[in-house]
Amino acid sequence: MTAAFAERIPSLEPSKLAMVPFVSVDHMMKLINAIGPANVLSEMASYVEADFLRWEAFDKTPRVASHSREGVIELMPTSDGETYGFKYVNGHPANMARGFQTVTAFGVLARVDNGYPVLLSEMTILTALRTAATSALVAKYLAPKGSKTMAMIGNGAQCEFQALAFKQVVGIDTVRLYDIDPRATAKAVENLSETGLKVIACQSSQEAVDGAQIITTCTADKQYATILTDNMVGSGVHINAIGGDCPGKTELHKDILLRSDIFVEYPPQTRIEGEIQQLSEDHEVTEIWKVMTGKAEGRTSDSQITLFDSVGFATEDFSALRYIRDQLDRTGYFIELDMLADPDDPRDLFGMMKRADQ
Amino acid sequence: MTAAFAERIPSLEPSKLAMVPFVSVDHMMKLINAIGPANVLSEMASYVEADFLRWEAFDKTPRVASHSREGVIELMPTSDGETYGFKYVNGHPANMARGFQTVTAFGVLARVDNGYPVLLSEMTILTALRTAATSALVAKYLAPKGSKTMAMIGNGAQCEFQALAFKQVVGIDTVRLYDIDPRATAKAVENLSETGLKVIACQSSQEAVDGAQIITTCTADKQYATILTDNMVGSGVHINAIGGDCPGKTELHKDILLRSDIFVEYPPQTRIEGEIQQLSEDHEVTEIWKVMTGKAEGRTSDSQITLFDSVGFATEDFSALRYIRDQLDRTGYFIELDMLADPDDPRDLFGMMKRADQ
Numbered sequence: 001m002t003a004a005f006a007e008r009i010p011s012l013e014p015s016k017l018a019m020v021p022f023v024s025v026d027h028m029m030k031l032i033n034a035i036g037p038a039n040v041l042s043e044m045a046s047y048v049e050a051d052f053l054r055w056e057a058f059d060k061t062p063r064v065a066s067h068s069r070e071g072v073i074e075l076m077p078t079s080d081g082e083t084y085g086f087k088y089v090n091g092h093p094a095n096m097a098r099g100f101q102t103v104t105a106f107g108v109l110a111r112v113d114n115g116y117p118v119l120l121s122e123m124t125i126l127t128a129l130r131t132a133a134t135s136a137l138v139a140k141y142l143a144p145k146g147s148k149t150m151a152m153i154g155n156g157a158q159c160e161f162q163a164l165a166f167k168q169v170v171g172i173d174t175v176r177l178y179d180i181d182p183r184a185t186a187k188a189v190e191n192l193s194e195t196g197l198k199v200i201a202c203q204s205s206q207e208a209v210d211g212a213q214i215i216t217t218c219t220a221d222k223q224y225a226t227i228l229t230d231n232m233v234g235s236g237v238h239i240n241a242i243g244g245d246c247p248g249k250t251e252l253h254k255d256i257l258l259r260s261d262i263f264v265e266y267p268p269q270t271r272i273e274g275e276i277q278q279l280s281e282d283h284e285v286t287e288i289w290k291v292m293t294g295k296a297e298g299r300t301s302d303s304q305i306t307l308f309d310s311v312g313f314a315t316e317d318f319s320a321l322r323y324i325r326d327q328l329d330r331t332g333y334f335i336e337l338d339m340l341a342d343p344d345d346p347r348d349l350f351g352m353m354k355r356a357d358q
Numbered sequence: 359m360t361a362a363f364a365e366r367i368p369s370l371e372p373s374k375l376a377m378v379p380f381v382s383v384d385h386m387m388k389l390i391n392a393i394g395p396a397n398v399l400s401e402m403a404s405y406v407e408a409d410f411l412r413w414e415a416f417d418k419t420p421r422v423a424s425h426s427r428e429g430v431i432e433l434m435p436t437s438d439g440e441t442y443g444f445k446y447v448n449g450h451p452a453n454m455a456r457g458f459q460t461v462t463a464f465g466v467l468a469r470v471d472n473g474y475p476v477l478l479s480e481m482t483i484l485t486a487l488r489t490a491a492t493s494a495l496v497a498k499y500l501a502p503k504g505s506k507t508m509a510m511i512g513n514g515a516q517c518e519f520q521a522l523a524f525k526q527v528v529g530i531d532t533v534r535l536y537d538i539d540p541r542a543t544a545k546a547v548e549n550l551s552e553t554g555l556k557v558i559a560c561q562s563s564q565e566a567v568d569g570a571q572i573i574t575t576c577t578a579d580k581q582y583a584t585i586l587t588d589n590m591v592g593s594g595v596h597i598n599a600i601g602g603d604c605p606g607k608t609e610l611h612k613d614i615l616l617r618s619d620i621f622v623e624y625p626p627q628t629r630i631e632g633e634i635q636q637l638s639e640d641h642e643v644t645e646i647w648k649v650m651t652g653k654a655e656g657r658t659s660d661s662q663i664t665l666f667d668s669v670g671f672a673t674e675d676f677s678a679l680r681y682i683r684d685q686l687d688r689t690g691y692f693i694e695l696d697m698l699a700d701p702d703d704p705r706d707l708f709g710m711m712k713r714a715d716q
Contacts, residue, residue, distance in 0.1 A: 017458065018383060024696040025376060029714035037711070064422050066437050068470045073442050075433050079424050084431050086446070088466065090473020096704045100375065100472050104698045108446065112426045114458045115448020124699035128707055160708035184705055191708045337695075338382040340462045341482035346454045347542055349486055350518035350549045353395065356387035 018342035023121040023324060027333040031324070032125070034331050038195070040323075041161070042168040045133040045140075047319040052137075055289035057081060058315050062269045070094060078314035084110045085318040087123055102157075103127065109321045116340060119325045123317065130320035131312055132161035134265075135240045136169035139214060141291050141298045142263060142306040143238035147213035148173050153205050153227050154219035154243055155179035155188040162216050162242070163188075167197055170214070174198040178208035206232055217251045218242040230255035235303040241275050242310050252307075254278045260307035263288045263298075265316075274309040285309070376700035381479040381682060385691040389682070390483070392689050396553070398681075399519070400526040403491040403498075405677040410495075413647035415439060416673050420627045428452060436672035442468045443676040445481055460515075461485065467679045474698060477683045481675065488678035489670055490519035492623075493598045494527035497572060499649050499656045500621060500664040501596035505571035506531050511563050511585050512577035512601055513537035513546040520574050520600070521546075525555055528572070532556040536566035564590055575609045576600040588613035593661040599633050600668050610665075612636045618665035621646045621656070623674075632667040643667070 023031065032040050051058070059079040066073045071092030078085055089105035096102050105123035110116060139147070150172050152159055159177070166172045175197055179185045185201045192199045202208040209215050209232050217227045217239070230253050233239065239260065243251045252275050262285045264270040276283060288308070290296035299306050328334050343352035381389065390398050409416070417437040424431045429450030436443055447463035454460050463481035468474060497505070508530050510517055517535070524530045533555055537543045543559045550557045560566040567573055567590050575585045575597070588611050591597070597618065601609045610633050620643045622628040634641060646666070648654035657664050686692050701710035 022695070025699045026696050026714070028699075029711045032711060033715035037708075059424055061422070064419070064433065064435060066417055066435060066442055066470075068437075068439065070471050071473055073435075073437075073468060073470070073473050075422065075435060075444060077422060077424060077431075077433060079426070079431075081426065084424055086433060088444070088468075088475070090468070092471075092473045095472050098472070099704070100474065101698070101700060101704050101707075104474060106475070106697055110431060110446075110448070112424075112431070113428050113450075114453050114456070115429055115431050115450045116458065116462060117446070117464070122697055122699060125707060125711060156705040157707040187703070187706055187709065191706070191712060337380070338384050339464055339480055340459070341383045341386075341480060342459060345545070346457070346459050347514040348545055348549070349459075349483060349515040350395075351545065353387045353390060353483060354549060356384070357391035 017116065018338055018340045019336040020117045020120050020339040021328055021334045022337045023119070023334050025122045025125065028122050028125050031327055031331045031333040034333070035327065038164055038168050040129060041133050041136070041165040044129055044320055044323045045137040045165065045169050047323040048130065048134050048316055049137050049292065051315050051319040052289045052292050054080070055315070060266060060314070063314065076314040076317060078318050079112060080318070082112055083322070084112050085314070085321050087314065087317040089123070089127065107317055107321050109325060119321060120337065120339070121321060121324055126320050126324065127312070127317070128158055128161045130316045131158060131242065131310070132165035134316050135162055135216065135242060135308065135310060136165035138263065138288055138308045138310070139166060139170050139238055139240060142308060143170055144213045144236055144299070144302065147238070149176065149212045150174070150214040150216055151176045151178070151208040151212035152216045152218065153178050153208055154217060155184040156218065158218045158242060159188045160191045162218065163192055163197060164195060166214065167195065172214065174200065176200045176202050176208045176210070176212055178202040178205050209233070212237065214238045214240060216240040216242060219251055226253045227251040228256055229253050230259070233305060235305060237305055239305065239307045240310065241307060250275050250278055257307065260305040261286065262307045262309055263291065264309050265311065265313040269313065270309055270311050273311040276309055375474065376696055376698045377694040378475045378478050378697040379686055379692045380695045381477070381692045383480045383483065386480050386483050389685055389689045389691040392691070393685065396522055396526050398487060399491050399494070399523040402487055402678055402681045403495040403523065403527050405681040406488065406492050406674055407495050407650065409673050409677040410647040410650050412438070413651070413673070418624060418672070421672065434672040434675060436676050437470060438676070440470055441680070442470050443672070443679050445672065445675040447481070447485065465675055465679050467683060477679060478695065478697070479679060479682055484678050484682065485670070485675070486516055486519045488674045489516060489600065489668070490523035492674050493520055493574065493600060493666065493668060494523035496621065496646055496666045496668070497524060497528050497596055497598060499646070500666060501528055502571045502594055502657070502660065505596070507534065507570045508532070508572040508574055509534045509566040509570035510574045510576065511536050511566055512575060513542040514576065516576045516600060517546045518549045520576065521550055521555060522553060524572065525553065530572065532558065534558045534560050534566045534568070534570055536560040536563050567591070570595065572596045572598060574598040574600060577609055584611045585609040586614055587611050588617070591663060593663060595663055597663065597665045598668065599665060608633050608636055615665065618663040619644065620665045620667055621649065622667050623669065623671040627671060628667055628669050631669040634667055
């Protein structure tokens with residue numbers, strides 16, 4: 001870097017240092033389609049796993065939330081000491097009815113040593129991918145061996161990503177879909193054709209969970225809901241609870257929680273945002289990174305109910321952004337943004353501006 | 359918005375909702391030059407003032423910092439209930455020697471009601487502008503009436519912006535410059551030619567402060583430095599202390615602080631980052647918004663030393679971003695980024711992605 005700087009010729013053209021690669025929504029879709037959504041999900045799961053395996057290297061902090069009557073805007077920063085990352089994400093449950101996305105997001109990676117951003121990316125699609133990749137990765141550790149059938153209750157934006165990730169990472173071959181809105185289920189059935197999955201549209205939650213080894217709940221209402229009641233959950237299943245992810249929003253009946261061994265990403269955040277907000281503050285939970293590193297046990301019996309109380313953590317976004325950064329040269333799907341002022345003389349910001357007028 | 363959505367025709371083209379205006383470094387320079395740097399500084403000072411006057415409307419939180427051996431990366435969020443804003447900013451004192459900017463930054467404004475970003479902007483240049491606009495605005499309230507001469511100790515990236523802002527907002531006509539590196543002073547002298555200011559290069563701090571009613575300190579070393587010693591500061595002056603802005607970095611001798619009436623932006627942040635980190639936690643300081651709204655007194659005598667212990671606060675970035683957003687239509691200097699996924703059916707993120715491959 002020093003050599004490159006020394007050789008630089010004073011110029012009005014933005015220097016290489018000033019440029020930040022940007023992945024737009026359009027480029028993100030092209031990038032995913034070029035690699036293939038299924039491949040992206042399994043490759044991203046490996047990145048998420050690699051980062052969980054070095055969990056202790058990360059600077060972890062609960063997300064920084066700005067709440068309003070309509071929703072929340074959050075910043076989720078983390079760092080592994082070499083690379084810093086953060087995600088901007090909103091959650092506005094009423095958005096869907098108004099024609100907006102409930103959740104939109106973008107993210108940034110930066111170099112810790114000099115603070116310069118090295119990637120700006122859309123993260124609405126990327127968050128859907130990393131959530132699914134994380135769910136499937138966790139199920140690889142917790143679901144019954146040889147699980148083939150997953151029930152999916154809630155067939156919204158996250159549904160197909162989950163189905164495909166579980167096919168790739170866990171090896172399921174069948175999904176049983178249910179949503180209170182049959183149009184959502186029809187959409188998912190259509191989108192999952194030609195994926196190789198057997199897709200069954202069901203008329204009730206009860207019907208969907210019938211014969212499933214894995215139950216994924218992924219609904220969107222911001223309220224205490226009960227998507228699953230206790231009698232619907234048989235012994236031995238793995239529950240992947242995605243939708244309960246903010247204060248006041250849960251999906252499972254408390255009795256199910258009490259029968260389950262509960263696994264979480266980062267307890268200080270999950271106790272506020274996850275299903276376990278229904279339980280006492282000292283209710284025992286296991287951090288999933290400990291299962292992955294062998295520091296804690298995962299599934300120990302065929303009759304045990306395992307529950308992943310997923311809320312989404314900053315390291316997963318970090319893993320997803322790392323993955324995308326590594327695909328830039330492979331796919332070429334990015335542009336460079338002139339986002340950082342980089343005068344030839346760092347002390348001469350004013351002069352740079354003045355010269356731009358000549 | 360609902361009407362617009364209802365009329366929308368399903369399409370692969372990103373919808374208007376998906377687009378976020380982006381102001382690059384190049385566009386920021388063009389925008390500033392189009393309006394004129396001096397005009398920008400005085401107009402921006404009005405925006406900063408307007409937001410200080412409604413200080414209590416803001417959600418305030420100390421910045422979220424990620425520290426490393428080399429420096430710090432910070433997120434500075436705030437909200438006025440209608441608009442949310444945050445700035446990403448790094449501070450890496452060693453960067454300059456390596457050919458990088460010590461501070462680079464970018465920022466975002468978003469709608470609180472739906473969480474959608476409405477502006478992404480470079481903020482390296484913008485931070486320099488808002489810092490200078492804020493300093494000058496505060497001096498308008500605190501400096502001796504009729505101040506004509508400002509000493510500037512430290513002639514780095516911030517120097518010319520400060521000089522110009524004080525000319526516009528306070529009405530100074532003379533700046534007396536000193537820097538330990540004469541090349542920095544020479545650069546500032548050159549850049550300030552044709553601004554209408556009388557510019558005097560000095561050989562020492564002592565010489566620079568001679569006859570000045572306002573003293574601005576703006577140096578960059580990350581260390582406890584003593585740019586001003588007690589005997590250099592006469593009664594009645596206003597000190598604008600810019601450079602001490604992180605733990606371990608101060609510019610003024612403690613004795614000067616003890617002789618001064620100290621004004622700050624947001625005490626919880628300034629006690630950690632400002633000059634007053636040298637003082638006890640309960641040392642009396644006045645919040646500058648209270649002076650502006652008449653809730654507290656500013657300068658009360660000709661012999662009083664007033665000190666603005668400036669560290670930069672999130673609301674100032676918010677004001678600066680608001681100002682830039684309001685100049686977009688006036689100048690046309692922005693592009694639209696396809697940053698938010700906005701499927702025709704918010705639940706059909708996967709289908710949108712799939713269709714992009716056709």
